Amino acid sequence: MNRIAFFAVLALAALSPAREAAQAQPTPAARSRQSPAELLAAADAQLRFTDSDFSCDLCLDTEEADGSVSSSSLRVMRRDRERKVAALVLAPESERGEGYLRNGQNLWFFDAETGGYVHSVLSDSVSDSEMESGDIEPDSLVASYRVEGITRGKLGANEALVLELREKNPQGYPSIRVWLRASDALLLKEEFFGASSRLIRYVLYPAHVRLGSRTIPSSMIYVDALSNGRRTKVALSSPRFAPIDDSVFAKAFLEKAR
Amino acid sequence: MRRFIYLAELACKNAARRSASLGGVAAVFALAVALSSLADGAFEGGARSVSRAFRLRSGGSISVQGLERRASGGLTELCSKRELAPFLAKLPAGSIVRERCDFQARVHSGASTATARVHGLDSEAESEFLSSLGPSVREALASSAGRGLVMNAKAAGALGLKAGDEVLLEARDVQGRVTADAFTVAAIVEEPPLLEEGSVYMELAAANRLRGYGPDQFGRLAVSLPGSMDAAPCYGLLSASAPALPWRRGLVANAKPGDTAARVKGLNWTGRAYLFTTEAETLVYPLRLLDAFRAGGSLLFALLLAVAALGAASSYGMIALGREAEIGSLRAIGLTRGDVAALYSLEALFVGLASSLAGLLLGWAILGAAALLPFPVSGAAAVFFRAGRLAPVIRPLPDLAAVAACSLSALLGALFPARKASRLSPARAFNGSSRS
Numbered sequence: 001m002n003r004i005a006f007f008a009v010l011a012l013a014a015l016s017p018a019r020e021a022a023q024a025q026p027t028p029a030a031r032s033r034q035s036p037a038e039l040l041a042a043a044d045a046q047l048r049f050t051d052s053d054f055s056c057d058l059c060l061d062t063e064e065a066d067g068s069v070s071s072s073s074l075r076v077m078r079r080d081r082e083r084k085v086a087a088l089v090l091a092p093e094s095e096r097g098e099g100y101l102r103n104g105q106n107l108w109f110f111d112a113e114t115g116g117y118v119h120s121v122l123s124d125s126v127s128d129s130e131m132e133s134g135d136i137e138p139d140s141l142v143a144s145y146r147v148e149g150i151t152r153g154k155l156g157a158n159e160a161l162v163l164e165l166r167e168k169n170p171q172g173y174p175s176i177r178v179w180l181r182a183s184d185a186l187l188l189k190e191e192f193f194g195a196s197s198r199l200i201r202y203v204l205y206p207a208h209v210r211l212g213s214r215t216i217p218s219s220m221i222y223v224d225a226l227s228n229g230r231r232t233k234v235a236l237s238s239p240r241f242a243p244i245d246d247s248v249f250a251k252a253f254l255e256k257a258r
Numbered sequence: 259m260r261r262f263i264y265l266a267e268l269a270c271k272n273a274a275r276r277s278a279s280l281g282g283v284a285a286v287f288a289l290a291v292a293l294s295s296l297a298d299g300a301f302e303g304g305a306r307s308v309s310r311a312f313r314l315r316s317g318g319s320i321s322v323q324g325l326e327r328r329a330s331g332g333l334t335e336l337c338s339k340r341e342l343a344p345f346l347a348k349l350p351a352g353s354i355v356r357e358r359c360d361f362q363a364r365v366h367s368g369a370s371t372a373t374a375r376v377h378g379l380d381s382e383a384e385s386e387f388l389s390s391l392g393p394s395v396r397e398a399l400a401s402s403a404g405r406g407l408v409m410n411a412k413a414a415g416a417l418g419l420k421a422g423d424e425v426l427l428e429a430r431d432v433q434g435r436v437t438a439d440a441f442t443v444a445a446i447v448e449e450p451p452l453l454e455e456g457s458v459y460m461e462l463a464a465a466n467r468l469r470g471y472g473p474d475q476f477g478r479l480a481v482s483l484p485g486s487m488d489a490a491p492c493y494g495l496l497s498a499s500a501p502a503l504p505w506r507r508g509l510v511a512n513a514k515p516g517d518t519a520a521r522v523k524g525l526n527w528t529g530r531a532y533l534f535t536t537e538a539e540t541l542v543y544p545l546r547l548l549d550a551f552r553a554g555g556s557l558l559f560a561l562l563l564a565v566a567a568l569g570a571a572s573s574y575g576m577i578a579l580g581r582e583a584e585i586g587s588l589r590a591i592g593l594t595r596g597d598v599a600a601l602y603s604l605e606a607l608f609v610g611l612a613s614s615l616a617g618l619l620l621g622w623a624i625l626g627a628a629a630l631l632p633f634p635v636s637g638a639a640a641v642f643f644r645a646g647r648l649a650p651v652i653r654p655l656p657d658l659a660a661v662a663a664c665s666l667s668a669l670l671g672a673l674f675p676a677r678k679a680s681r682l683s684p685a686r687a688f689n690g691s692s693r694s
Binding site: 065167174196224 | 371430
């Protein structure tokens with residue numbers, strides 16, 4: 001009897017984390033039953049954080065077609081609910097002190113050498129990589145796109161739900177195809193199509209990190225579909241959801257940080 | 259009057275007789291006028307070549323561009339055929355109207371990318387321009403069934419492209435959405451970078467498709483006015499033809515042709531506007547370059563004139579020393595001091611006039627010869643030539659002004675020695691005294 005009781009307790013102990021995980025993440029069956037809007041919101045929640053400030057370090061490695069690699073790193077501070085971003089270039093040494101400041105739809109590039117600001121556009125690349133300035137704090141998928149269809153597919157070893165998104169109002173990319181892992185709606189891939197329906201670029205999300213109740217991509221690969229062979233691998237480190245001082249999202253901060 | 263004619267005849271004979279001793283001064287005067295006429299003819303020809311090249315590139319001498327400021331602050335370039343109908347109806351008879359579509363795009367080839375300025379044009383209507391880019395360019399573009407590109411050699415070189423290669427063109431439509439399409443390089447051409455660099459030409463329909471224009475919409479209107487009609491005065495007339503349209507004028511200094519963003523930077527408005535620009539306003543940079551050369555040429559001309567005038571003063575001073583007996587004789591037969599001064603001045607005037615006329619003829623001859631010779635020009639300088647040849651223009655007025663300036667400076671140079679010679683007393687002149 002004692003032995004039975006011991007194994008029963010052991011089995012319960014072994015099952016309890018699984019039960020917690022099951023409570024945190026819906027079951028595959030539950031995921032597949034989620035509405036398109038809920039799936040889109042789940043994808044959005046992995047990229048945008050409107051309930052908290054967010055900061056992290058990004059390490060960008062851009063591979064050219066000839067195999068050469070150029071690297072740079074950024075310290076990023078985001079306040080998504082106000083569409084504010086401040087990003088400081090930490091490396092390479094020649095670009096150290098440069099920065100980006102976003103306030104709504106306005107984006108400025110801070111040139112450390114001249115100490116001046118240049119009004120930039122969100123489609124400009126970050127440190128000559130395949131990552132665009134707008135990718136530092138992406139637009140809300142829920143606000144900008146509607147789901148036109150869902151299909152089932154396979155991406156590598158993962159069973160995936162493929163969301164076909166269409167713009168609600170004019171967007172840089174009128175349609176996006178989003179690949180979510182069928183089991184837990186983890187974001188795996190985004191394909192961006194132009195107004196001519198041609199695939200312009202895609203982003204792969206091969207690794208994720210769990211922070212409290214959130215799961216966010218910890219590694220991204222940005223690929224220009226029009227230029228064969230050029231891709232930028234972005235590794236996210238030191239992610240932190242904590243309040244950031246208002247003074248960070250001001251021009252004076254970048255100037256001082258220089 | 260008879261006295262003056264006698265003096266003029268005498269001065270003319272003296273000038274001819276002493277041409278050898280005044281050879282150096284005469285040569286400088288001739289050189290100054292030859293250079294002046296050469297520079298004026300070449301620069302004027304260069305300015306007209308630039309103007310012609312620009313007109314061909316922009317499609318006309320007047321550009322009308324519909325612009326709309328979006329809420330984000332960006333500009334949408336969009337013309338409406340319906341809106342512009344009253345404007346088109348009022349254009350002078352003989353005007354040629356062309357639709358164009360200009361925008362910035364990225365050209366992808368394999369792993370390489372380059373930025374280019376794309377111009378969509380109607381290859382049927384703009385055969386003259388396409389032919390000016392190079393032989394069989396028009397045919398190559400026409401045979402590609404709307405999928406062809408004519409690329410600037412610089413952009414093609416950066417991407418390692420040759421005719422027949424396929425490229426992907428990535429652009430933004432009028433609403434800022436990314437759009438891309440595949441094209442074939444139909445031809446690669448050299449292009450003068452002073453007008454534009456890294457441009458790509460394609461069929462208007464394909465360009466409009468990339469920009470997302472509807473059937474009633476297009477990017478830009480290029481108007482060629484008939485004959486020598488000036489574009490600037492037309493503005494009032496044309497804008498009055500469609501007063502309901504929100505017309506705008508105004509340019510940022512030194513804006514490069516086709517750079518709409520720079521051109522409208524200084525304008526402040528919200529909503530829709532039609533920007534009306536003329537060739538003179540957009541062709542500022544190459545013409546300023548020519549103006550700088552012209553200013554340098556004028557300075558050189560002035561320096562040569564000053565040197566020649568000083569030479570004339572020195573030569574006539576020396577001549578006066580050797581002509582004391584002659585002066586004494588002239589005074590003895592009744593010529594006044596004023597007559598002697600006038601004789602010397604007229605001699606100098608004739609020398610200046612004759613040498614500058616000879617210089618003018620020399621300048622014109624060189625210009626004529628230069629027009630026949632091919633110049634191996636490339637890059638920025640090519641814009642000032644026409645098909646590799648100088649297209650000089652002879653303008654009589656500036657040339658005659660140079661002749662007049664030379665003659666006047668010879669006269670001024672001789673004034674002081676003439677005054678000195680006139681003061682020589684006849685007795686002292688006969689006695690061989692050198693000073694009065």
